[in-house]
Amino acid sequence: MHDNVIEIGQFLDRESEGEGSLITALENIQSRFHYLPPEALIMASEKLGVPLSQAYAVATFYQAFSLKPRGRHSVCVCMGTACHVRGSAHVLNRLETELGVKSGETTRDRFFSLNTVNCLGACALGPIILADNEYSGHMTPQKADMLIRRIQRNEERKL
Amino acid sequence: MTRLDFPEDIFLLEEFQDEEFDSRYPCITICGGTGCRVNGSEGVAEAFRNELKEKGLQANVNFELKVTGCHGFCEQGPLVVIRPQRIMYTQVSVKDVPEIVGKTIIEGQIVDRLLYRNPQSNEKIEHEYEVPFYKFQHRVVLDLNGLIDPLEIDEYISAGGYEAVEKVLTEMTTSQVIDTLMESGLRGRGGAGFPTAVKWGLCQKQPGDKKYIICNADEGDPGAYMDRSIMEGNPHRVLEGMIIGAYAIGAQKGYVYIRNEYPLAVKHLRQAIEQAEEYGYLGKNILNSGFDLTVSIKLGSGAFVCGEETALIASIEGRIGEPRPRPPYPAESGLWGKPTNINNVKTWACVPIIINRGAEWFASVGTQSSKGTMIFSLVGNVCNTGLVEVPMGISLRELIFEIGGGIPNNKAFKAAQIGGPSGGCIPAEHLDVKIDYESLKSLGAIMGSGGLVIADEDVCMVDFARYFMAFTQQESCGKCVPCRVGTYAMLKTLEDICDGRGKPGDIEYLIELGEEIKKSSLCGLGQTAPNPILSTIQYFRDEYEAHIFKKTCPAKVCKGLITYSVDQEKCTGCMVCARNCAAEAINGEKNKPHIINPELCTRCGMCASVCKFEAILVT
Numbered sequence: 132m133h134d135n136v137i138e139i140g141q142f143l144d145r146e147s148e149g150e151g152s153l154i155t156a157l158e159n160i161q162s163r164f165h166y167l168p169p170e171a172l173i174m175a176s177e178k179l180g181v182p183l184s185q186a187y188a189v190a191t192f193y194q195a196f197s198l199k200p201r202g203r204h205s206v207c208v209c210m211g212t213a214c215h216v217r218g219s220a221h222v223l224n225r226l227e228t229e230l231g232v233k234s235g236e237t238t239r240d241r242f243f244s245l246n247t248v249n250c251l252g253a254c255a256l257g258p259i260i261l262a263d264n265e266y267s268g269h270m271t272p273q274k275a276d277m278l279i280r281r282i283q284r285n286e287e288r289k290l
Numbered sequence: 291m292t293r294l295d296f297p298e299d300i301f302l303l304e305e306f307q308d309e310e311f312d313s314r315y316p317c318i319t320i321c322g323g324t325g326c327r328v329n330g331s332e333g334v335a336e337a338f339r340n341e342l343k344e345k346g347l348q349a350n351v352n353f354e355l356k357v358t359g360c361h362g363f364c365e366q367g368p369l370v371v372i373r374p375q376r377i378m379y380t381q382v383s384v385k386d387v388p389e390i391v392g393k394t395i396i397e398g399q400i401v402d403r404l405l406y407r408n409p410q411s412n413e414k415i416e417h418e419y420e421v422p423f424y425k426f427q428h429r430v431v432l433d434l435n436g437l438i439d440p441l442e443i444d445e446y447i448s449a450g451g452y453e454a455v456e457k458v459l460t461e462m463t464t465s466q467v468i469d470t471l472m473e474s475g476l477r478g479r480g481g482a483g484f485p486t487a488v489k490w491g492l493c494q495k496q497p498g499d500k501k502y503i504i505c506n507a508d509e510g511d512p513g514a515y516m517d518r519s520i521m522e523g524n525p526h527r528v529l530e531g532m533i534i535g536a537y538a539i540g541a542q543k544g545y546v547y548i549r550n551e552y553p554l555a556v557k558h559l560r561q562a563i564e565q566a567e568e569y570g571y572l573g574k575n576i577l578n579s580g581f582d583l584t585v586s587i588k589l590g591s592g593a594f595v596c597g598e599e600t601a602l603i604a605s606i607e608g609r610i611g612e613p614r615p616r617p618p619y620p621a622e623s624g625l626w627g628k629p630t631n632i633n634n635v636k637t638w639a640c641v642p643i644i645i646n647r648g649a650e651w652f653a654s655v656g657t658q659s660s661k662g663t664m665i666f667s668l669v670g671n672v673c674n675t676g677l678v679e680v681p682m683g684i685s686l687r688e689l690i691f692e693i694g695g696g697i698p699n700n701k702a703f704k705a706a707q708i709g710g711p712s713g714g715c716i717p718a719e720h721l722d723v724k725i726d727y728e729s730l731k732s733l734g735a736i737m738g739s740g741g742l743v744i745a746d747e748d749v750c751m752v753d754f755a756r757y758f759m760a761f762t763q764q765e766s767c768g769k770c771v772p773c774r775v776g777t778y779a780m781l782k783t784l785e786d787i788c789d790g791r792g793k794p795g796d797i798e799y800l801i802e803l804g805e806e807i808k809k810s811s812l813c814g815l816g817q818t819a820p821n822p823i824l825s826t827i828q829y830f831r832d833e834y835e836a837h838i839f840k841k842t843c844p845a846k847v848c849k850g851l852i853t854y855s856v857d858q859e860k861c862t863g864c865m866v867c868a869r870n871c872a873a874e875a876i877n878g879e880k881n882k883p884h885i886i887n888p889e890l891c892t893r894c895g896m897c898a899s900v901c902k903f904e905a906i907l908v909t
Contacts, residue, residue, distance in 0.1 A: 149608075150608040151606065152608065153608035154588075154589075154608055158550070158591060179608075181608065185609065189608070189609065192593065192610035192767075193591035193610075193611075194591065194592030194593065195550050195591035195592040210512070211512035211513050212512045212669075212670070212710065212757070212758075213512070213513045213669035213670050213675075215754075215757050216749050217670070217671070218895070221895045221899070224895075225872065225894055225896060228873070228894065248551060249594060250511070250515070250551075251324075252509065252515035252518040252549075252552060253328055253364070253515065254514075254669040254670075254675070255325050255365050255669055256364060256365075257669070266327070267328070272899055273896070273900055
């Protein structure tokens with residue numbers, strides 16, 4: 132945990148705009164740790180001169196932030212309108228059943244985090260899934276299953 | 291490259307590059323937009339590089355290779371266009387590359403099998419400009435998207451880029467710039483359609499020497515992605531518009547507030563800012579005019595309400611994205627209490643075009659009250675999905691059936707949802723409506739940011755309304771009561787109707803509540819949130835009534851009102867559905883018709899999607 136504190140401090144030292152840097156700093160910390168550890172909010176509040184309540188408000192208001200640790204792999208289903216009319220609800224439904232978690236949750240083994248996003252802006256290829264920064268288009272419940280298996284297989288191969 | 295201090299330097303550079311740009315050899319342009327990248331265009335570009343090298347061809351001697359911004363026809367990606375003839379190849383994969391190089395680049399012949407096939411006439415089309423999707427478009431803002439490499443400022447300059455900045459800084463006063471915009475009739479492309487020149491003029495007149503400009507690139511409207519494509523494909527034009535705007539208003543600092551979910555657009559914009567600084571289009575004493583401007587990027591963190599200008603300002607200031615009452619307008623008191631001008635990406639991108647081609651030219655395109663072109667993202671259940679740019683005043687029918695190629699799988703058109711969660715649904719009887727700000731408003735929809743989602747007969751309009759209400763309810767910031775409580779109450783009622791618990795009087799309740807929320811909410815989010823519900827009730831009331839009184843979902847979508855069963859005649863007993871059913875609700879022996887247990891069935895639709903014999907019935 133001590134290393135984290137040092138790293139968070141480094142992220143915060145880079146910012147110079149005080150309150151105006153709060154969101155940028157938290158974004159950087161979130162993308163490094165995939166969540167905001169409690170230290171991040173306390174240190175951001177001290178170093179940037181904002182009340183802790185404001186740091187907490189920001190961290191819980193915006194969708195990009197999470198206060199809970201995320202899984203190793205992120206699976207994000209686009210729920211935009213174009214994806215909706217092409218059946219993204221079926222895709223999400225299937226993933227929820229397959230992984231045994233609801234959207235916004237992480238599997239107990241911290242392997243997958245399942246999330247939804249309002250629109251990824253690749254509407255022509257809907258339904259879209261963004262898995263670990265890789266887009267997959269024209270999804271069906273069946274293809275979503277295959278995607279999950281592929282991520283699992285790749286991980287097993289690494290071990 | 292050194293900094294350009296005098297306009298004459300640019301002329302030299304342009305002349306030098308105009309010659310280079312003149313293609314006497316084939317130029318291979320590969321679409322590098324997010325859509326085509328999903329389909330593998332990066333691999334295709336790499337394969338071209340290797341293949342050309344292997345064949346001993348030299349860049350800028352025998353050919354030119356460019357990865358450009360989004361071409362718009364995302365459905366057919368990866369797209370490869372060979373210039374100057376503009377031969378268009380669709381769905382190109384890595385293994386097609388040797389054939390394209392061998393046949394088209396070296397021998398000058400066409401690879402027939404990669405051409406676009408018109409689904410209506412079945413004929414193959416050789417050239418990009420003959421494809422119906424492009425033929426009826428009028429590309430003004432998106433014109434350079436498929437032509438230039440967005441990562442190279444020189445390419446933008448050689449295509450006439452930054453000429454408008456140069457003209458404005460050397461020949462025009464700030465008032466002349468605003469007058470030119472006024473004559474052009476440009477209205478804000480972010481949705482509300484407020485005259486841009488009026489907004490700028492208001493900000494210009496404010497006292498004080500510290501002012502800000504902001505580019506609103508928080509394209510949160512689900513189903514719209516034109517802002518992303520402009521920033522990915524031609525980021526310099528947005529910057530050029532911002533420089534002109536900052537000069538007219540007297541701002542020295544600009545921000546681009548861009549969505550976190552658009553990594554490629556952020557990357558391209560970042561590089562564009564660096565290059566513009568290097569060339570001296572941004573920074574101190576721009577083109578020796580004494581005018582300074584710096585532009586920074588602020589990443590949005592996923593909140594739809596931040597598209598509202600006062601909420602966006604709060605977010606840049608480091609607070610949660612809550613809007614505040616207006617007046618004072620941002621033009622009077624905006625970012626950190628200073629006069630601030632906010633415009634949408636498309637609005638900024640229109641500015642250099644108006645300066646270059648003249649206000650009169652711009653005003654000649656479009657209708658009496660809505661000038662210029664509008665970019666729509668034509669998506670959903672339509673054959674040719676992608677980005678289209680058309681003159682204002684085109685009819686919805688032309689847009690959907692000529693450019694869009696109609697509805698796929700021989701299904702019937704049901705509605706066009708225009709304007710996103712703030713917009714409304716336009717039914718078949720109004721297909722001939724002319725698209726401009728006022729006509730759409732009179733039908734209960736709005737132009738919005740240009741999201742145009744087509745729904746076919748299989749879309750349930752009540753579920754569609756519920757979908758939008760779930761979205762706005764989730765995105766409501768919670769500050770004002772009408773929006774926070776009202777959208778929740780509307781959502782619960784819609785969920786009840788979809789789940790079969792609808793009661794008589796629900797429709798009237800939704801209308802009454804919706805009208806109240808529109809009147810009493812603080813910001814645009816709440817004031818428009820009931821639109822999708824009110825417009826679907828207006829045009830599809832029978833569907834609501836079927837859900838409430840007959841407890842049926844005519845489109846067979848709402849889970850609470852449908853059951854899945856197996857057609858005993860068609861079922862071959864192949865067991866595919868049983869193997870794929872996550873709820874283990876399907877039983878039966880091999881080669882014998884199966885049965886679905888309605889108690890266990892979660893209505894996920896998996897069985898229907900895997901059945902090859904159309905034996906799954908939904909009733």
